[in-house]
Amino acid sequence: xxxxxxxxxxxxxxxxxxxxxxxxxxxxxxxxxxxxxxxxxxxxxxxxxxxxxxxxxxxxxxxxxxxxxxxxxxxxxxxxxxxxxxxxxxxxxxxxxxxxxxxxxxxxxxxxxxxxxxxxxxxxxxxxxxxxxxxxxxxxxxxxxxxxxxxxxxxxxxxxxxxxxxxxxxxxxxxxxxxxxxxxxxxxxxxxxxxxxxxxxxxxxxxxxxxxxxxxxxxxxxxxxxxxxxxxxxxxxxxxxxxxxxxxxxxxxxxxxxxxxxxxxxxxxxxxxxxxxxxxxxxxxxxxxxxxxxxxxxxxxxxxxxxxxxxxxxxxxxxxxxxxxxx
Amino acid sequence: xxxxxxxxxxxxxxxxxxxxxxxxxxxxxxxxxxxxxxxxxxxxxxxxxxxxxxxxxxxxxxxxxxxxxxxxxxxxxxxxxxxxxxxxxxxxxxxxxxxxxxxxxxxxxxxxxxxxxxxxxxxxxxxxxxxxxxxxxxxxxxxxxxxxxxxxxxxxxxxxxxxxxxxxxxxxxxxxxxxxxxxxxxxxxxxxxxxxxxxxxxxxxxxxxxxxxxxxxxxxxxxxxxxxxxxxxxxxxxxxxxxxxxxxxxxxxxxxxxxxxxxxxxxxxxxxxxxxxxxxxxxxxxxxxxxxxxxxxxxxxxxxxxxxx
Ligand SMILES: Nc1ncnc2c1ncn2[C@@H]1O[C@H](COP(=O)(O)OP(=O)(O)O)[C@@H](O)[C@H]1O
Ligand SMILES: [Mg+2]
Numbered sequence: 001x002x003x004x005x006x007x008x009x010x011x012x013x014x015x016x017x018x019x020x021x022x023x024x025x026x027x028x029x030x031x032x033x034x035x036x037x038x039x040x041x042x043x044x045x046x047x048x049x050x051x052x053x054x055x056x057x058x059x060x061x062x063x064x065x066x067x068x069x070x071x072x073x074x075x076x077x078x079x080x081x082x083x084x085x086x087x088x089x090x091x092x093x094x095x096x097x098x099x100x101x102x103x104x105x106x107x108x109x110x111x112x113x114x115x116x117x118x119x120x121x122x123x124x125x126x127x128x129x130x131x132x133x134x135x136x137x138x139x140x141x142x143x144x145x146x147x148x149x150x151x152x153x154x155x156x157x158x159x160x161x162x163x164x165x166x167x168x169x170x171x172x173x174x175x176x177x178x179x180x181x182x183x184x185x186x187x188x189x190x191x192x193x194x195x196x197x198x199x200x201x202x203x204x205x206x207x208x209x210x211x212x213x214x215x216x217x218x219x220x221x222x223x224x225x226x227x228x229x230x231x232x233x234x235x236x237x238x239x240x241x242x243x244x245x246x247x248x249x250x251x252x253x254x255x256x257x258x259x260x261x262x263x264x265x266x267x268x269x270x271x272x273x274x275x276x277x278x279x280x281x282x283x284x285x286x287x288x289x290x291x292x293x294x295x296x297x298x299x300x301x302x303x304x305x306x307x308x309x310x311x312x313x314x315x316x317x318x319x320x321x322x323x324x325x326x327x
Numbered sequence: 328x329x330x331x332x333x334x335x336x337x338x339x340x341x342x343x344x345x346x347x348x349x350x351x352x353x354x355x356x357x358x359x360x361x362x363x364x365x366x367x368x369x370x371x372x373x374x375x376x377x378x379x380x381x382x383x384x385x386x387x388x389x390x391x392x393x394x395x396x397x398x399x400x401x402x403x404x405x406x407x408x409x410x411x412x413x414x415x416x417x418x419x420x421x422x423x424x425x426x427x428x429x430x431x432x433x434x435x436x437x438x439x440x441x442x443x444x445x446x447x448x449x450x451x452x453x454x455x456x457x458x459x460x461x462x463x464x465x466x467x468x469x470x471x472x473x474x475x476x477x478x479x480x481x482x483x484x485x486x487x488x489x490x491x492x493x494x495x496x497x498x499x500x501x502x503x504x505x506x507x508x509x510x511x512x513x514x515x516x517x518x519x520x521x522x523x524x525x526x527x528x529x530x531x532x533x534x535x536x537x538x539x540x541x542x543x544x545x546x547x548x549x550x551x552x553x554x555x556x557x558x559x560x561x562x563x564x565x566x567x568x569x570x571x572x573x574x575x576x577x578x579x580x581x582x583x584x585x586x587x588x589x590x591x592x593x594x595x596x597x598x599x600x601x602x603x604x605x606x607x608x609x610x611x612x613x614x615x616x617x618x619x620x621x622x623x624x625x626x627x628x629x630x631x632x633x634x635x636x
Binding site: 209210212214215219220231232 | 443
């Protein structure tokens with residue numbers, strides 16, 4: 001770990017440095033230490049080390065608080081009552097902390113988003129990396145970057161006012177304006193750039209010698225793409241899917257705006273639901289007293305969310321590494 | 328298949344080999360182009376060439392591929408400046424010349440692989456069995472099915488040995504017995520004995536030489552009648568190279584083979600005819616023995632005696 005190395009380095013230790021390069025009158029090179037350079041090197045090292053340390057410290061702090069508050073929560077609520085309970089009422093006279101409705105809400109959003117975002121993102125990646133002409137690529141790649149740069153709050157209002165308000169209610173005005181479908185669809189659009197860019201890198205990394213080999217056997221373009229290039233890039237593509245799914249699971253603003261606030265154990269996408277993230281927002285901006293069970297439940301849900309997305313990211317990293325070893 | 332060293336048939340030195348199998352001098356003249364090399368064909372020593380199996384060729388080898396006024400451009404680079412040559416059936420034809428002279432480009436024109444590179448242009452005609460492979464109605468996919476190719480670096484698919492071989496046959500709609508096809512192709516490529524017990528393991532576990540022979544087997548499984556090889560031994564060690572060369576010589580009974588090589592000893596060992604290219608032009612083409620012993624062009628002479636390249 002570079003951060004600890006630099007901070008523990010004693011000042012007496014010599015720092016490697018370029019020769020000062022000065023020459024004296026008779027042409028001999030001056031090899032003595034240039035103090036100004038060596039000081040500058042030390043300062044840069046310490047600053048960079050501090051950056052690394054700050055990142056680690058922040059992460060540890062967040063995890064620590066999550067664990068601490070969750071621990072208090074689980075002293076009152078059994079871990080299995082939490083994980084397997086089907087009723088989520090965090091306030092009121094008879095609270096119930098079964099997290100499944102929130103998990104179901106998150107799953108519903110994630111499934112809808114994945115159904116939209118993964119195929120579209122992969123399709124875009126295949127098109128850009130295999131088919132698009134150079135001018136088409138010049139337009140498409142920045143377009144995807146623009147899509148990636150749209151703030152999620154804008155996506156959220158787009159989901160609420162257009163997808164739900166215009167399209168869904170245009171089809172059937174009796175449907176609830178806050179529903180899982182509109183939020184899920186827009187989360188799906190939001191993850192397209194991520195799927196597309198990571199998958200495109202994976203597809204591009206497939207050596208052209210493989211596709212040449214396939215062409216030389218009399219394969220058509222579509223056969224080369226679908227039966228050689230995509231399979232060869234598969235672990236990278238799967239990694240992009242997992243990253244995108246983990247992004248959808250963690251997405252907050254869109255669902256907070258458009259999915260509703262009803263912890264609802266359902267698979268019907270036209271109902272109002274609540275996700276884990278949506279719940280955390282609701283509690284965090286509400287006026288719940290610190291130290292109450294309701295307040296602590298926020299951290300328990302946060303911890304669960306963190307564990308899920310961390311697991312997904314580790315899986316993606318592992319898959320990506322496997323993919324890199326392949327050729 | 329034994330190692331090259333253990334094979335009593337093999338005599339690696341090029342000097343003792345000579346070439347009686349194009350038995351009629353007219354044969355070589357009719358297929359030669361470039362600067363005239365016809366008059367130099369007189370006293371050919373009659374020692375049999377050791378690597379070539381049996382007296383296969385008829386008196387006059389039939390022309391398999393006919394290249395006429397081939398020109399090729401990569402963008403503005405005029406890479407091939409008018410090449411005309413005839414490649415005989417059931418023989419091994421070697422392309423030699425310094426790197427960058429256009430050997431690979433000509434080779435890749437022969438199975439229409441070059442048109443996969445964007446921003447390129449070709450002129451001239453190429454006929455295979457008297458059919459224009461660049462005719463409007465000719466489909467490059469069909470052309471490539473008939474004309475197999477083996478590349479400089481072994482490029483098996485990241486699949487099992489078995490699937491590497493069946494892949495091409497499958498996309499071509501092969502209806503027969505796949506097991507038999509795999510065995511037949513691997514036998515022809517002299518790889519069967521080494522891999523028959525691990526057909527369903529990854530092709531990436533094979534050595535470089537085995538991978539290259541797998542690529543040959545993969546090409547053969549599509550049942551082409553021409554095999555193009557672009558420096559197929561350049562990534563291999565000497566023993567694997569010797570084995571590959573043996574395989575090539577055996578294959579010419581059933582296939583017409585064109586091989587690009589930067590190794591002149593290799594050309595003399597495997598080929599019946601040799602074409603020498605220099606900066607986008609065919610300088611000289613003729614019987615391999617003739618070309619290496621009595622080249623008619625001084626550039627060829629300079630190249631084969633190692634004065635440039
Ligand atoms: N894909 C390509 N794009 C542009 N120029 C190329 C390409 N391939 C080959 N060339 C050029 O065409 C010429 C002939 O190349 P090549 O046929 O590969 O020669 P050789 O195989 O004899 O070494 C060279 O000058 C090379 O730089
Ligand atoms: Mg080449």
